[in-house]
Amino acid sequence: MYALGTHLLVELRDCNPEILKDLNKVKDALVSAAKEAKATIIDVSFHEFNPFGISGMVVIAESHLSIHTWPEYSYAAVDIFTCGDIIKPEVAAQYLIRRFESKTPSVVEMKRGILSFDNEKRPHKVCEEVVEVLS
């Protein structure tokens, strides 16, 4: 299966709330995660909310990383959306799990932009191979 993008939905539960409420630490963690994954950073936007909680985006040439933190629940929602074969989103996810000290993280991988004509081509190819074997 060939997809245009790989999207990791990272649930960072049981994190260190003191890190989740620190704008500079959250920003540095996301930017560093992008660099760890060998991404090319294009733009960075982080904002702090009252009473607490931080939202941040790191736009990369290979798509984006985003985070929303709820320090009061020791929770952060992270998305790592990448395209291409060079960047490794799982490296960024593992790095962020360590940086936020998440004790019970979970990661869901979604394939985005699955190209249907790739799926249609595969059975045709298999049929041809079978014919060759039988002849």
Added chain:
Amino acid sequence: MYALGTHLLVELRDCNPEILKDLNKVKDALVSAAKEAKATIIDVSFHEFNPFGISGMVVIAESHLSIHTWPEYSYAAVDIFTCGDIIKPEVAAQYLIRRFESKTPSVVEMKRGILSFDNEKRPHKVCEEVVEVLS
């Protein structure tokens, strides 16, 4: 089930490629979608890539909207991440499906930050109600 965030993963297939490659049209569509959903826009960041393709983020007080377009495949990946009960992410999704003229869209809804103690409380509450009815 109570979750901190609602995340719509929108696959915009069979779109109008001329719209997907137009930076101003893509930016206006995302910003307008945020306004349609009654979101409070905090920051906007859009970038065009060579040979074509646009990445954009709209940071809102209620989380974010993002888009990555592949005009060569008439495809765009949109994420609409919201928190709170006032904003309606499905309104933004429906608006973007129309704006990009997607003929075969799909939407996956993910609940982010499910609060486990809410799930634990519910059965206790039900037990108490049953006792009251029987006594």
